[in-house]
Amino acid sequence: MRINLLGKNIELTPEIEDYVSKKVTNLSKLLVKIEEEGGETNINFEVSKATKHHQKGVIFHADCKINLGGENFYSSADEEDLYAAVDAVKESLFREISKNKDRRLTLLYRGARSIKKMLKGLSKRNPFTGKY
Numbered sequence: 435m436r437i438n439l440l441g442k443n444i445e446l447t448p449e450i451e452d453y454v455s456k457k458v459t460n461l462s463k464l465l466v467k468i469e470e471e472g473g474e475t476n477i478n479f480e481v482s483k484a485t486k487h488h489q490k491g492v493i494f495h496a497d498c499k500i501n502l503g504g505e506n507f508y509s510s511a512d513e514e515d516l517y518a519a520v521d522a523v524k525e526s527l528f529r530e531i532s533k534n535k536d537r538r539l540t541l542l543y544r545g546a547r548s549i550k551k552m553l554k555g556l557s558k559r560n561p562f563t564g565k566y
Contacts, residue, residue, distance in 0.1 A: 435462060435475040442482035444516075453517060454479055457524045458498075464531045465502065476501040479523075481516060490514070496523045500531075507531055 437458055439451060458477055465475050480497040492512045496519035500507040507530050511522035 435465065435477065437477045437479065440478070440480045442480065443485070444481060444483045446481070450481065450516065454481065454520055457520055461500075461524065461527060461531070464528070464535065465500075474503060481520065484512075494519045496520050498523045498527060500527065505534070507534075 437455060439446065439454055441450075444450075458479065478497075478499045478501075482495045482497075484493045484495060492514055494514065494516040495510065495512050496516070497510040498508070507527055509523045509526035509530065511519045511526065513519035513522060
């Protein structure tokens, strides 16, 4: 797993780098199982400040793009606090990755049930072609 951290209009301090890497490694619980199946994980994380002259309001922006061997996940957030923006991005990516994982398992189980029905003779539908 490679993590690329980029800062725009903001200096990346060691505290910011540690916080972002900690949040990204929390996502690795989901990513490890996908990595074991094959493929490399590239994580591009970007933190930025909207402009240098704003002092209050929504001025911090965080982006994260994860490439899992062909599958892409992306999230971004704008917040008043940099750490809140990073947290929002992490939560959004966690939901998106787990939803994709559930979708793949559901399709696998549906296909298995269809093959089982066909082998028992309950259904004449071919699960591979979808024709009767």
